[in-house]
Each structure stands twice: as C-alpha cells, then as structure tokens.
Amino acid sequence: MTSSRGASPLPPPEDVPVSFCHDQLTRLGPLWAAMLDHRFLRDTRDGTISDERFAVWMRQDYLFVEAAIPFIAALIPRAPRDHWAPLAGVITALEKELALFEERAEAVGVTLRGTPASFTNHAYIQFLLATAYRASYVEAYTVLYTAEKAYHDSWKVVQAGLATDSKWYPFVENWAGEAFAQYVAYLEAELDKLAEQAGATERERMAEYFELTTKYEIAFWEMAATGETWPGERP
Amino acid sequence: MTSSRGASPLPPPEDVPVSFCHDQLTRLGPLWAAMLDHRFLRDTRDGTISDERFAVWMRQDYLFVEAAIPFIAALIPRAPRDHWAPLAGVITALEKELALFEERAEAVGVTLRGTPASFTNHAYIQFLLATAYRASYVEAYTVLYTAEKAYHDSWKVVQAGLATDSKWYPFVENWAGEAFAQYVAYLEAELDKLAEQAGATERERMAEYFELTTKYEIAFWEMAATGETWPGERP
Amino acid sequence: MTSSRGASPLPPPEDVPVSFCHDQLTRLGPLWAAMLDHRFLRDTRDGTISDERFAVWMRQDYLFVEAAIPFIAALIPRAPRDHWAPLAGVITALEKELALFEERAEAVGVTLRGTPASFTNHAYIQFLLATAYRASYVEAYTVLYTAEKAYHDSWKVVQAGLATDSKWYPFVENWAGEAFAQYVAYLEAELDKLAEQAGATERERMAEYFELTTKYEIAFWEMAATGETWPGERP
Amino acid sequence: MTSSRGASPLPPPEDVPVSFCHDQLTRLGPLWAAMLDHRFLRDTRDGTISDERFAVWMRQDYLFVEAAIPFIAALIPRAPRDHWAPLAGVITALEKELALFEERAEAVGVTLRGTPASFTNHAYIQFLLATAYRASYVEAYTVLYTAEKAYHDSWKVVQAGLATDSKWYPFVENWAGEAFAQYVAYLEAELDKLAEQAGATERERMAEYFELTTKYEIAFWEMAATGETWPGERP
Numbered sequence: 001m002t003s004s005r006g007a008s009p010l011p012p013p014e015d016v017p018v019s020f021c022h023d024q025l026t027r028l029g030p031l032w033a034a035m036l037d038h039r040f041l042r043d044t045r046d047g048t049i050s051d052e053r054f055a056v057w058m059r060q061d062y063l064f065v066e067a068a069i070p071f072i073a074a075l076i077p078r079a080p081r082d083h084w085a086p087l088a089g090v091i092t093a094l095e096k097e098l099a100l101f102e103e104r105a106e107a108v109g110v111t112l113r114g115t116p117a118s119f120t121n122h123a124y125i126q127f128l129l130a131t132a133y134r135a136s137y138v139e140a141y142t143v144l145y146t147a148e149k150a151y152h153d154s155w156k157v158v159q160a161g162l163a164t165d166s167k168w169y170p171f172v173e174n175w176a177g178e179a180f181a182q183y184v185a186y187l188e189a190e191l192d193k194l195a196e197q198a199g200a201t202e203r204e205r206m207a208e209y210f211e212l213t214t215k216y217e218i219a220f221w222e223m224a225a226t227g228e229t230w231p232g233e234r235p
Numbered sequence: 236m237t238s239s240r241g242a243s244p245l246p247p248p249e250d251v252p253v254s255f256c257h258d259q260l261t262r263l264g265p266l267w268a269a270m271l272d273h274r275f276l277r278d279t280r281d282g283t284i285s286d287e288r289f290a291v292w293m294r295q296d297y298l299f300v301e302a303a304i305p306f307i308a309a310l311i312p313r314a315p316r317d318h319w320a321p322l323a324g325v326i327t328a329l330e331k332e333l334a335l336f337e338e339r340a341e342a343v344g345v346t347l348r349g350t351p352a353s354f355t356n357h358a359y360i361q362f363l364l365a366t367a368y369r370a371s372y373v374e375a376y377t378v379l380y381t382a383e384k385a386y387h388d389s390w391k392v393v394q395a396g397l398a399t400d401s402k403w404y405p406f407v408e409n410w411a412g413e414a415f416a417q418y419v420a421y422l423e424a425e426l427d428k429l430a431e432q433a434g435a436t437e438r439e440r441m442a443e444y445f446e447l448t449t450k451y452e453i454a455f456w457e458m459a460a461t462g463e464t465w466p467g468e469r470p
Numbered sequence: 471m472t473s474s475r476g477a478s479p480l481p482p483p484e485d486v487p488v489s490f491c492h493d494q495l496t497r498l499g500p501l502w503a504a505m506l507d508h509r510f511l512r513d514t515r516d517g518t519i520s521d522e523r524f525a526v527w528m529r530q531d532y533l534f535v536e537a538a539i540p541f542i543a544a545l546i547p548r549a550p551r552d553h554w555a556p557l558a559g560v561i562t563a564l565e566k567e568l569a570l571f572e573e574r575a576e577a578v579g580v581t582l583r584g585t586p587a588s589f590t591n592h593a594y595i596q597f598l599l600a601t602a603y604r605a606s607y608v609e610a611y612t613v614l615y616t617a618e619k620a621y622h623d624s625w626k627v628v629q630a631g632l633a634t635d636s637k638w639y640p641f642v643e644n645w646a647g648e649a650f651a652q653y654v655a656y657l658e659a660e661l662d663k664l665a666e667q668a669g670a671t672e673r674e675r676m677a678e679y680f681e682l683t684t685k686y687e688i689a690f691w692e693m694a695a696t697g698e699t700w701p702g703e704r705p
Numbered sequence: 706m707t708s709s710r711g712a713s714p715l716p717p718p719e720d721v722p723v724s725f726c727h728d729q730l731t732r733l734g735p736l737w738a739a740m741l742d743h744r745f746l747r748d749t750r751d752g753t754i755s756d757e758r759f760a761v762w763m764r765q766d767y768l769f770v771e772a773a774i775p776f777i778a779a780l781i782p783r784a785p786r787d788h789w790a791p792l793a794g795v796i797t798a799l800e801k802e803l804a805l806f807e808e809r810a811e812a813v814g815v816t817l818r819g820t821p822a823s824f825t826n827h828a829y830i831q832f833l834l835a836t837a838y839r840a841s842y843v844e845a846y847t848v849l850y851t852a853e854k855a856y857h858d859s860w861k862v863v864q865a866g867l868a869t870d871s872k873w874y875p876f877v878e879n880w881a882g883e884a885f886a887q888y889v890a891y892l893e894a895e896l897d898k899l900a901e902q903a904g905a906t907e908r909e910r911m912a913e914y915f916e917l918t919t920k921y922e923i924a925f926w927e928m929a930a931t932g933e934t935w936p937g938e939r940p
Contacts (some may be wrong), residue, residue, distance in 0.1 A: 060457030077604050088326050123828030129835035134547050136606055174357030199667040219936035231924035312839050358593030364600035369782050371841055434902040454701035466689035542784030547775030554774055558796050
C-alpha cells in the first residue's frame with residue numbers, strides 16, 4: 001500500500017481503501033519508534049536486563065493482563081454482533097497469558113502476587129476501563145488495537161536478539177509469535193472497517209485515542225525500567 | 236430449613252446459615268407458583284401446544300438468549316475476581332443454547348431469524364441491560380439467579396409430562412437437566428454468600444429485583460402464549 | 471422542507487441541509503399519527519376523561535419523569551462538551567415538572583406516591599437507562615429528542631380542545647407551551663447536526679431508536695388509557 | 706473529634722456512632738500529613754511560588770474540574786434518590802469553579818486553554834471515571850469525599866499564610882471557605898451513613914479507595930510542583 005514504486009507521480013487509485021491504522025502509525029512514527037527503542041526492550045533483547053528489573057515488569061504486567069479482562073468484557077455489550085465471539089475469545093487468551101506468567105514465575109522463582117499496581121500501571125488500567133465505559137465503541141476498539149499492536153511490535157524487538165533458550169523467551173513466543181500476529185492483523189482489519197464507517201469527527205477522536213494509548217505504552221516500559229514508586233512515596 | 240415440624244418451639248440453631256434465595260422463594264411462593272402453572276408450560280408439557288405457538292416462543296427466546304450475552308459481559312467488570320471465569324463460561328453456554336435453537340429450528344422447519352423482539356421481550360432485555368449497568372453487582376446477580384432458577388423450574392414442569400421423543404424435548408434436556416441444575420445451585424450458593432455480606436438496605440433492594448424478575452418471567456410466558464403485538468399495533 | 475411543489479423536476483439544491491428528524495417523522499408518519507390520535511389524548515382534549523383515568527396517567531408519568539433524571543445524567547459523561555450545560559438544565563427542568571405534578575395532585579386530591587411502576591412504564595424506563603449506557607451517544611440523544619417531540623406534539627393535540635381553565639391545563643402549558651417548543655427545536659437542530667456527522671450505519675441505528683421510542687410512547691398512552699396491570703397479575 | 710483526653714480508660718459509649726471517615730483519616734494520618742506538607746502548598750502559602758509554576762497548576766486543575774462534571778453526572782443514576790439534587794448541585798458548583806479559573810486567568814494574564822492534560826492529571830481523571838462506572842456507589846462516593854476533603858484541608862494550609870490580597874486568594878476563599886467546609890461536612894455525614902449500611906467487605910474496599918484517592922491527590926501536587934511531562938517525552 002505504501003510501496004509507490006519510486007518515481008510514480010500517480011495518486012493512489014480510488015478503489016484502494018484507506019487504512020486508518022496505517023495512517024496513524026505513519027503520523028505517530030517518531031513516537032512509535034521511541035517506544036520500540038525503549039531501553040527496557042533493548043536490555044531484554046540483549047540479555048543484559050537484571051532479573052530484579054524483569055520481575056518488576058512481570059508483576060506489573062500480570063496485574064495489567066488481569067485488568068484487561070474486565071476491559072474486554074465491558075466492550076462486548078457495545079460491540080457489533082460479529083465481534084462478540086472474538087472478544088470472548090480474547091478473554092480466554094488473557095486467562096492463558098495469566099497462566100504463562102504463573103508458569104514462568106514458578107520456573108524462575110519470582111513471587112508474582114502481593115505487589116500493588118504501580119502508579120503508571122494503575123493509571124493505564126483506569127484509562128482502559130474509563131474508555132470502555134465512556135468512549136464510543138470504535139474509540140475503545142482503537143485502544144485495544146493500539147495496545148495489542150504495541151505489544152506485538154515491542155516483543156518483535158526483543159525477538160530480534162534474545163536467545164531462544166532464554167528463560168524469558170516464552171514471553172517472546174506469546175506476543176511476537178504467529179498466532180498473536182494474526183490476531184493483531186484481524187484487529188487492524190476490523191478497526192479499518194469501523195473507521196471507514198465513522199464520520200470525520202469520530203475519526204479525529206480515534207486518532208487521539210491511538211496517540212494516548214501509545215503514550216501509556218511508553219509510560220509502562222518506563223515504569224518497568226525504573227521500578228517507579230507512587231509520586232510522593234519514599235522509594 | 237423452614238420445616239419446623241409443628242410444635243417445635245426451638246429457634247433455628249445459630250450456625251445454620253440463612254439462605255436469601257430460600258427466603259425469597261418462600262416469600263414469593265404464590266407468584267412463583269403462578270409462573271409454573273402458566274398455560275404455556277402446561278400446554279407444552281401436555282403436548283397440546285400448536286407448532287405455531289411454540290415457534291413464537293422459539294423466535295423470541297432466541298433473541299432473549301442472544302441478548303443475555305451482553306448482560307453477562309456487562310456483569311464481569313463489576314464481579315468479584317472468582318466470578319469472572321464462571322461468568323465467561325455462561326457466555327459460552329449461551330452460545331451453545333443459540334446453537335440448540337438453530338438446530339431445532341432447522342429440524343422442524345421454523346424460520347428463526349427476522350422477527351423483531353416483541354414488546355415484552357424487548358422490555359425484559361432492557362431490564363437486564365439497565366440492571367447490569369446501573370444496579371449494584373449483587374442486585375444484578377439476583378436478576379441472573381432468578382431468571383435461571385425460573386427457567387430451570389419452568390422446564391421441570393414441562394419435563395414432568397412431555398414425551399422424551401418430542402421434538403421439543405431437547406429444550407427440556409437443556410434447562411431441566413442435571414448440568415443446568417448444578418449451575419443454578421452454584422448461582423444460588425454464590426448469591427446466598429453475597430447476600431450475607433450485604434447490608435440490610437441492599438438486601439431489601441435484592442428482594443425487589445427478585446420479585447421484578449419473576450414478574451418479567453411471567454410476562455414472557457404470557458407473551459409466548461398470546462403472540463402479543465406491540466401496544467397500539469394492529470395484530 | 472423538501473416539498474417539491476408538484477411538477478418541479480429539480481433536485482434539492484446542494485446547500486439545503488438534510489434533516490434527519492424531518493426524514494424520520496416523514497418515514498414514520500402513520501405511526502406518529504396513530505400516537506397523536508390515541509383515545510387518551512382525544513378524551514383529555516375533549517374533557518371526557520375520568521378523573522380516575524387521568525390520575526393513573528399522573529401517577530405513572532410522575533415516576534417516568536423522575537426516572538428521566540438518571541437517564542439524562544447518564545448521558546452527560548458521553549456528551550460533547552457543549553451539551554453538558556443544556557443537559558444539566560434538563561435535569562433542573564425535570565425537577566420542576568415533578569413539582570408541577572405535586573402541585574396538581576395536591577390541588578385535585580390525587581395521591582401521587584406509593585403506586586409502583588406499571589409494566590409498560592417500568593419497561594420504558596429500562597429502555598431509557600439501557601440506551602443511555604449501552605447505545606452510542608447519538609442513539610441515546612435520538613431517544614431523548616423523540617420522547618420530547620412526542621410529548622410536545624401529543625399535548626398540542628390536547629391544547630387544541632381543552633378549556634384553558636381546566637384543572638389539567640397546567641400540563642398543557644408545560645409541554646405544549648413556547649418554552650418547551652424551543653427546547654424541542656434546540657434538540658432537533660442538535661440531533662440533525664449529530665446525524666450529519668454520523669456514518670451511514672450509525673444513522674440506520676438512530677432511525678431504529680426513533681421508531682422504538684415512538685412505539686414506547688404509544689404503549690405509554692395505551693397503558694394510561696387501560697390502567698394496565700402486570701401480565702399475569704389479577705387486575 | 707473523639708479525643709478522649711489522655712488517661713481516660715473508658716470505651717466510647719455505645720450510642721456514639723462510629724465514623725468511617727474519621728477512622729480512615731486516622732489510619733492514613735501520615736499519608737494525609739505528607740499531602741498537606743507538600744512543597745507546592747507551602748510555597749503557595751508563603752507566597753514564594755513562581756507565577757509560571759502556579760500557572761501549571763491552574764491549567765491542569767481547570768481540566769480536572771471540568772472532568773469532574775462527567776464524574777458527578779455518572780454518579781447520579783446510581784445514587785440514592787436523596788443524593789440526586791445535591792449531586793446536580795455539585796455540577797453547578799463545578800461550573801462556577803471553572804468561571805473562577807477563567808476570571809483569575811484573565812486577571813493575571815494566564816492562557817488557560819490549549820494545554821493537554823499532564824500524565825498524572827489524565828490518570829487521575831481516568832480513575833474518577835472508571836470508578837464512577839465500575840465501582841459500587843459507596844466506593845465512588847468515597848472517592849468524591851476524599852478528593853473534596855483533601856482539597857479543603859490543602860487550601861486551609863495555604864489560607865494559614867497567604868495574604869488576603871494575594872492574586873491567588875480567590876482560590877483559598879473557594880476551597881477553604883465556609884460554604885465548601887459545609888459541603889465537605891455534608892459529604893462526610895452522608896458517607897458515614899452509607900458506610901454504616903455497608904457490609905464488612907464493602908467497607909474494606911471503601912478504605913482502599915480512600916487511600917488511593919489520597920495518593921492521587923499527592924501525585925497531583927507533585928505534578929504541579931514539577932511541571933511533569935509524559936513519561937518518555939522530552940521536557
């Protein structure tokens with residue numbers, strides 16, 4: 001779609017549908033690149049991340065994945081009928097992800113439970129839930145796609161360097177793997193369709209949610225990298 | 236539990252937990268009995284119901300079961316953590332119920348789709364959804380239990396007389412069967428626990444929802460029996 | 471607005487905006503006319519309605535107006551910023567309507583409180599609330615406009631015949647009067663704007679909500695005219 | 706409030722109601738004290754805060770007050786009937802607060818609009834909205850009380866030192882003044898009543914929300930004091 005074969009001066013033919021997702025990823029290119037270049041991802045890719053630091057991420061992301069279940073459930077009543085079963089399937093997939101965290105935590109001796117949500121994690125979860133309830137369905141679906149796409153691309157970065165026998169590789173397999181890639185491609189196709197049906201004002205709001213979600217994703221990596229405390233709290 | 240065997244002057248022992256559900260079913264005994272004695276159930280039990288009349292019920296209940304999916308999904312974000320998986324399981328069970336309707340409709344030549352919700356059906360669905368969003372979780376859970384218990388008891392009435400080779404028997408098997416009985420027993424135990432933790436004001440509201448749901452159930456059988464049109468509409 | 475004066479072969483000029491509301495009122499003409507021709511309105515207009523019958527309406531509509539407050543409140547968080555103050559103003563107006571009911575009830579010796587919502591009234595209220603939470607904002611706004619427009623037009627019917635010194639005339643003044651007419655005109659202009667910004671799929675759903683609300687309005691007059699009980703209940 | 710003057714060995718008399726709010730303020734004493742001792746408040750009290758720093762707070766709090774309107778509106782449909790009018794009154798009060806910001810901004814030459822919500826502000830707003838929709842009413846009401854009580858106490862700190870002719874004094878008058886004090890006292894009395902009616906599990910969750918809200922308040926002052934950017938963003 002973007003391959004304009006060099007010197008071609010021609011505009012895109014009328015029957016090539018415009019992709020909302022592609023447009024946003026282009027518009028937010030530098031922000032997206034900053035996310036993928038985050039030191040947490042680089043250090044994980046290069047195998048230089050400390051176990052303690054990685055455990056911070058594990059504990060927080062475990063809470064985040066759990067909180068994604070009510071987010072998805074809240075979307076179902078406002079979704080078109082043909083999204084109900086796929087969204088119910090996402091809940092099942094999230095339960096499996098939780099099991100993956102539990103299996104890895106057990107294998108490497110990390111205590112997964114008992115840590116409260118960090119400030120950034122709590123905030124991101126509130127953003128998901130508030131959006132599910134208050135925003136329009138297509139806006140909330142934009143958040144879902146952006147978060148999943150961000151995770152897929154982020155773990156692709158890690159995949160590019162992490163040894164396949166690393167104790168963290170199962171996470172790579174989960175989010176950078178083929179099944180997740182297909183899921184993200186499905187979300188993208190659906191979001192593009194919804195965007196086509198939406199009016200111009202709605203598409204502007206969707207673009208804002210796309211950007212906001214990317215910023216929350218960056219905040220999440222930053223939190224994992226710093227082991228942040230709540231503002232005003234003694235570390 | 237209430238059978239005090241006549242002259243027994245003893246109060247119930249302190250360690251016998253009070254069952255909210257049992258209390259409500261006792262309080263609403265005449266209403267519940269009126270529901271179970273509805274002519275739609277008797278005629279179905281006795282095999283005297285016309286195919287046309289039963290098809291009205293099939294088409295409307297198909298829409299109702301479908302609408303129960305967003306109702307259940309809307310409950311999940313407000314449910315205690317240990318209710319999430321069971322509620323997600325209800326969604327799966329509802330999808331199977333829809334498949335049962337489709338299989339039966341195909342088998343007996345009923346056109347299932349294309350009929351709009353009747354007035355009473357539409358109203359009952361709105362009641363479910365409004366409750367899921369606005370009422371407290373325990374109030375909404377009361378509606379869920381009451382509706383499922385009502386269906387179990389109603390189809391038990393049909394089971395008492397309908398030939399097992401009847402073309403409608405698969406519906407009996409679904410709602411009067413052992414798996415559904417266990418599901419209703421689970422809901423009852425959970426609702427009793429929630430009621431114990433609730434304050435007095437909350438329990439009063441739960442009792443109102445119990446009664447309202449029973450009335451909507453009666454209205455539903457009445458609608459099925461009359462083939463109701465929307466008020467003011469020419470039949 | 472689109473009256474093409476007979477033989478005119480000209481299409482409407484490009485700069486005449488299409489009115490969603492006008493289109494719907496045209497499409498649903500017979501249904502709308504049936505609503506305005508309801509015997510409850512005619513009997514009230516002609517002064518032949520019994521006090522007892524009118525009191526049924528008063529008690530039920532009092533409950534309905536009260537329930538409209540949470541409906542409006544639930545709309546605010548999903549409304550565009552410039553709708554917040556007008557919607558908060560609707561809440562104030564509804565409180566004034568409740569005071570009008572109380573003043574009239576006092577004046578004519580009707581006991582307003584203590585009657586539970588009739589089946590149709592309960593159903594209509596659930597429809598409002600479920601829509602506020604689950605439907606998109608423009609769909610819910612469609613319900614608001616349609617219900618208010620229906621009441622304005624309905625009481626215009628009564629205004630055409632009722633003596634201005636009738637004890638029921640204050641209701642006529644409230645809904646058929648100039649202030650309410652301006653409010654309905656404002657809602658109509660806003661809804662038309664929202665419809666213009668909406669995509670085609672969204673406009674179809676808005677049209678469904680328009681029709682559904684009209685049907686609930688008819689059901690409400692029918693309920694008032696018959697003094698309906700809950701289905702299955704002894705009258 | 707219940708100060709038992711030192712050596713008194715007596716338990717509180719049975720007819721003195723337990724105050725949930727008082728209990729929480731006692732339990733969270735150090736956290737609450739840390740909030741009131743925040744340098745943003747001290748610097749504002751002492752008149753040493755820079756105009757630029759205060760303008761950061763003004764712009765962000767303006768956005769926060771605006772976002773509190775949908776939060777309050779979302780509470781109304783789930784509130785007891787006698788809370789509807791007071792909550793609608795809060796919306797009116799918030800609109801007046803917005804006007805106060807606009808008047809002060811105009812008076813001192815601060816451009817109020819056009820700044821996006823900071824990370825912490827955005828997060829706090831999401832927390833309010835997610836709570837309004839998902840938590841129980843008493844939990845959400847806990848958040849409302851805690852946030853208002855925090856603001857009252859915080860501006861009391863400022864009031865203790867700021868000159869009454871300071872250009873920022875109108876903010877002191879708004880939140881440290883008598884009208885706001887009475888509003889906070891009303892919220893406290895209502896919350897205490899709701900807590901009394903709640904079960905033990907519910908009260909535990911209310912206590913969590915009390916603590917969380919206090920932490921978000923601290924985060925808000927910290928944000929104002931640092932002029933925070935979004936994580937990962939260049940300042």
